[in-house]
Amino acid sequence: MTYNLLTVAAVSPETMAVAVAGSLGVAVGDVNVADSDGDPGLRNRDAPVSCEHRAVHGDIAWSLDIYLQNEVADRPCESEFAARFAKAATTAALFPAVEALPSAYWAVTPEGLLTRARLELSDDEPPLYEVTAVEAPVPQLPRANVTRFAEIVREQRPDTPVAEAFAASVEQLRQAASDLARLSLDDGTGSPIWSARDNMVVWERVIRQLESGWAPSGWYPADLYRERLEARDELAGIGARLPRSVTELLDGALEELDRRFAAATEADPSGNLRRELTGAPADTTPAGWWWHRRPDPTPWNQP
DSSP states (O other), rough: OEEEEEEEOOOOOHHHHHHHHHHHHHGGGGGGEEETTSSGGGTTTOOSSEEEEOOOOOOOOOOEEEEEEOOOOOOHHHHHHHHHHHHHHOOEEEEEEEESTTTTTEOOOOOEEEEEEEEEOOOOSSSSSEEEEESSSTTTTTEEOOOOOOOHHHHOOOHHHHHHHHHHHHHHHHSSHHHHHHHHGGGOOTTTHHHHHHHHHHHHHHHHHHTSSTTTTOOOHHHHHHHHHHHHHHHHHOOGGSSSHHHHHHHHHHHHHHHHHHHTTTTTTTOOOHHHHHOOOOTSSOOOGHHHHHSSOOOGGGG
């Protein structure tokens, strides 16, 4: 198992060893701390825990790679390990988030605050590590802008079992169809079936996040919510372009998803939400009923 940490403070190698050992419940002597660019012959490769450190520049002082041998029993998740280390070493620490964004990190303070952080590297040689933004104030990073990370929410992809079941049912139809009928079941990129499946995934995702109270971020960008409603618009008009058998499957899936969406929202007969999201007066053009329901409270106004 490996942990990747970045420390804000320039802690000493001795402090690293004590903090790593305490975080894993091992003896200090079981932790081999070494410069990643140092003499390999000086390392204890039999140590249960190896901590390689590399000095970096900017808002970050050290980059640490911690490797655990199989004999180490206590293996906390990365967030728990980072919190233990930050407290023991009395420094804020960063570790990578799961989203596929190079700037997406978590920051944890010695006091236990855990928040998102945006880490950017300059084009200098060596590069400067700059924490440009955090979602909550971090005293050790006073220059970081405090803001929400909309790109993180966009990267979140909750499971979509209804959309997956729809896609599987369409595939069953394809397998059972004759060669001629199979042509109407083309699901290549840009085809009506592809569009139906893609937009259903989008629609189910926002419903899953709505039902969860907008977990894990606790909020949702207004422009992304508008895009989800526009995806439902696409689903409303796509049935005429699909084979009848696929339209029936689509209608069945949407019936379930729409029921859940309605249960998780409240009526907005005045059209205030649509006006807020699009800037258009509520009575200008007809809109699907989903535009006339709103989450309460609206997730983009969450504190």
